[in-house]
Amino acid sequence: MKIGYPCIPLGVSYKTTRKFLLKNYNEELLYSCIDNNLDDLLNILKYNKSNNILMFRISSDIIPFGSHEINLLDWKKEFSNKLLEIGKYAKDNNIRLSMHPGQYTVINSPDLNILKRSIADLKYHCDFLDSLGIDKKNKIILHVGGVYGDKISAIERFIQTYKSLDKNILDRLIIENDEKNYSLDDLLNISHRCNVPIVFDNLHHFCYEGSIDIKNALKSAFSTWNYDDGPPKVHYSEQDKNKRLGSHSQSIDINNVKEYIDASDGLDFDVMIEVKDKDFSAFKFNNFIEFKDKIIPFEMANKEFNRYKYYLLQRSLDHFNTGRDLLFNEGFYKFYSFLDKSIYDDISTELSLKAFKDFKENFSHLKTTEENYLNKLFLSKDLKKIKDYFLKLSLRYKIPNILENYFLFF
Secondary structure: OOEEEEOOOOOOOOOOOOOOOHHHOOHHHHHHHHHHHHHHHHHHHHHHHHOOOOEEEEOHHHOOOOOOOOOOOOHHHHOHHHHHHHHHHHHHOOOEEEEOOOOOOOOOOOOHHHHHHHHHHHHHHHHHHHHOOOOOOOEEEEEOOOOOOOHHHHHHHHHHHHHHOOHHHHHHEEEEOOOOOOOHHHHHHHHHHHOOOEEEEHHHHHHHHOOOOHHHHHHHHHOOOOHHHOOOEEEEOOEOOOOOOOOEOOOOOHHHHHHHHHHHOOOOOEEEEOOOOOHHHHHHHHHHHHHOOOOOOHHHHHHHHHHHHHHHHOOOHHHHHHHHHHHHHHOHHHHHHHHHHHOOOOOOHHHHHHHHHHHHHHOOOOOHHHHHHHHHHHHHOOHHHHHHHHHHHHHHHOOOOHHHOHHHOO
């Protein structure tokens, strides 16, 4: 089982989403964005590998204006060496990659202009994965699209367009159930008619159906996958308890993960995690799968506790001490269970300021203006502004491992 997350890690400053406005388009700017995006993609894969994260979704923005007619740069040729280097690293380290075109890429639209742009966008995504020299196990995820007042006709248009796509696109394309238009049963019908694999999203399924039978849903979706497609993929997400139905949670809840894995009854599949804390939850999921409730090596426990120590300290000294004891003495499962409950506990202003002052020791070479502004923020006791400024400083100075502190983000 491979675990992954989409597009932008939080724990490092690398990003593959550099872009610019169409009105500012010029080839020099485009070249620079692509060059830097590709460098950071390789860096992200190395970061992921060092944390045993072997699946990753590449941002559609990796090539700005990738499917736009204004982009005449032969980026596949210009960057062939870097692209192949990225692909080689992924293959050598058994990393599975994917891409997910946005909501405006719909191949069942009755509007021929939208359809034309959507097919061009699929071609761009496929060209990018092809340029890495990686096989068809590395997929492109697509939603079926809109209903347009006539679901039967919309499904027929999808199937008709799907069958007309180039083979290299068909080799990579998989479809995902959504929360309001197309259910898992709808997708099974489509898959039966055109042999397209299904990536199952548990939260979308719950939103559509109101309930969920994980085992049967997974078995149904996995039956659409062929051996050459690689292990089936799922999208795993959870409902934010304080937001509208369908909103992704801050983090995975390890007890929900346990319930999901237990219900899957030993099925083999890869998991793309779609929650707000991205790589942090990927680490949680991975650690749980590997160790469950086993005692873990000291160095691994220490590394994981350092991610969350300030986050716990902000709540109380008891949170800090209890979390530490659970992690070192009882393992990941008990620690994560406690951590997940702590999300809803009140934050202490006094202890938060103490945590921030301790964290400040990481910054030994601040400019006078930065130091003065930080002191002003401390006097104000505005925790959000202090946190936001520390995040800004962390990104600016790129101190090793500094972004692995969870409390900077949540």
